[in-house]
Amino acid sequence: MNLFLKKDIRTEELKYKRWLIYIAVFLITYLLLLTSIAPKKHNLSVGDIAPVDIKAPIDTIDEIATQEKIQEAIAKAKEDKQYSVKSEVKTQAIDNVNKLFSKISSEISSSKEAKDKLTEVKKIDAFKLSDDEYNTLLALSASQVSDVQTITVNTLEEVYSKNIEDNNYEALQNARNIALEELQSNNLDRSLEECLTTIVYSQIKPNFFIDTEKTEEKIKEAEKSVQKEVIKKNQIIVKEGEPVTERQIEILEELGLLSNGITKSNVSSFLALAVLVALILFIQFSYIYKERPDVFKNTKLITLISSINIIVLGLSMGLNIISPYIIPVVCGAILMTILIDYRISLVTNLLNLIFISIIVGFNPS
Template sequence: KQIEEDNSEDIAEAKTIVDDYLSSQELESNIEVILREMCESQIKANYFFDQSKTDEAVKEALKSVSKVMIKKNQTIVKEGEPITQQQINILAELGLVGEDLSKDYIYTYIILAFFVLFVLGMQYMYLKKEKKEILIDTKLVFLILLLNLLSVISARVFTFVSLFIIPIACAPILMTVFLDSKISIVINSLNLLFVAVIVGFDPQVILIGIVSTIVSSTTLKKVSQRNDILYSTVYVAAAVAVVILSSGILLSNNIKQILLDVILAVFGAFISGILAMGLLPFLESSFSLVTNMKLLELSNPNNPLLKRLLMEAPGTYHHSVMVANLAEVAAEEVGANPMLVRVGAYYHDVGKIKRPFFFGENQLGGTNPHDKISPTLSTTIIISHVKDGLELAKEYDIPKVVSDMIVQHHGTTLVKYFYYTLKNSSENPDEIREEDFRYPGPKPQSKEAAIIMMADSVEAAVRSIQEPTLEKIEDMVNNIVKDKMNSNQLNECDLTFRELEVIKACFLRVLKGIYHHRIEYPTEKGKE
């Protein structure tokens, strides 16, 4: 169409030139008319558009033009340099400039938001199905979200240095210590989707993430001290070194670059361990969480409160150690936290520090102060050791999970000795109320607290047996566990009947070792 318009303009211009020329020659009118008609009849278009020929010419021209390849991370325009039309065209082809650029960003953010919701939704579905108790605890939910954010931020920051130096194992280590190895593997495997986006879906980094998550989580299943984190870091470093070395050889022949990547990946693994150890105390205090490492510190005999218990109520201290030995073995068999049970047993009777001689284990054969006071007052003193223990726990900053066992280890049981003593000696026994002789509770809310309750009663009762035998001990253990069940003290914890049988068997095994038959050593004749 454009060519046709151009031809019409050219023909009109040529005719105008002929008219002007003939007019300037002063010819006779007849001759001028004849010449004008002759010239105009000869003025015709001699340039036409041929679509097929044009297409062929374009194809031939394209063959002679070299292709422009834009590689990943290639600099197209340097800062401060003039930009050419070719560079503008390239940027437009890449979608980096143009009128619809803002719309592209909006679409990107919408897709990214759906991606984030998808990953968080998958994590929620897993926790809802496997670990509902975590979703109920707001602190643990915030902890998981914080560790998710930590993974993303650390990946983004360390990417500016190198993809291989990202401390991917940091979040799995912390999640394993605070929660559980299975939770850590699932949650952090889903978090790798975020990391993958940040690193441009680099296959080697994704492999590092998978291996680091699995190795760090599985090697910290039974973490009990802070050095365990360093040992786990060594395993992670060795694993990622093998992964980078083997995958690097498959993907490249540049041995120097492969070795450099291995060094960076190992360094990143150690950064993960260092960051985890540094963040651990901060997260413990911020979220009021107790790790096995914290429990190990609390179990140290040099702990100020335990030292007071040893010095001021040695009989109670010895009793607490025996209860811990009983309870820990049972906890291991029924899937409870043995370290938590041991520490809870150590502290369950710390309230006796305030009035140690009102408790039989501290009287050492002396006079019994209860003989001089009424059964009602004696009951008040006995029951008050729970309240006193809670106050001491707060004073010495004992974690709530341990102080809960101080409060729950007697539940709402009856102080039978003084109750029956008063009832038998009272003129109106019907006026004696059981409620006045019961501990205030609450009842044990966890397996650990229930195990300590039963171990506490078993240890005290077996110690009172005259000439203990295996049969007497077995009868005593059975009666105590049965009494706790019949008095509904175990209704609010999640122990099963099968687990109760396992607990009784564990108690008997430990007690059998303590109260085994001892032979009488002979003496030489003639000597005493």
């Protein structure tokens, strides 16, 4: 019984040690790689002279410049208002005129008293004429009514041949001038001309309105069409010896290059790196567990493998400063093959190449 108990305790201790090794290797590897991807911080403010050229460590979107371009595009889209013509305005105006003259014609041919005729004509509420003006129309002959009706309709056709913009006094005045010229060209009796002028003026209304929906669509299209301003990797943001502007400070803050805190982009990069390191180490340990359980259960061998990996990464960081060509990638693989197993060496070092790629900044040269 004691023998089994001791064996269980021994197994638990080994599991505990392996977890400690995994966590320790994760932390050491993560911190080593973090120093490679973490951008150098600068203590600068507006007006300071840059001691060195400051370059963008990664490709990033210049959010401020992009927003400025979007606002410019929106402003232009708002200036270029979208209009729509309401053809029913013209149709209604002509219908009103036809109804009026139809009523006039009907009353002229009737045998009613003049007073009753006037009362009936006034029931056409689309017009507000004086009694004298109504009487002028009622004094016309049947053939004259037809001619006057044609003149009035043609005048409105001419008026609405050009759009009359809403809330535009000049457009409304131009339409009235067109109507007046058209009526005067017919050489009508003065009182009749004045009467028709009143009729036509009352039917001149705006038919050209701002289309809110189309304008909003235009604004959205303009916003979508704006290309994002990209700051390329290694693009110089601040040149050495030049004073730092407020705009440059904003860009440096976006990139997390100022020593005044951590940006969201930094946090996302750090979290992504942590996930990547944890995943690669998990694959390495899982492969060893599957292919060589004896090695996996031997904490000394696991420690040896982990130590070789960490030493190779440490040397890679140091030697990368001189030249990436002297990074001892093969050295670690050969050592692991001799001491442990060629399959473990192959898989482990292939995965380590991802870490080394991060150290050299994914530079193929």
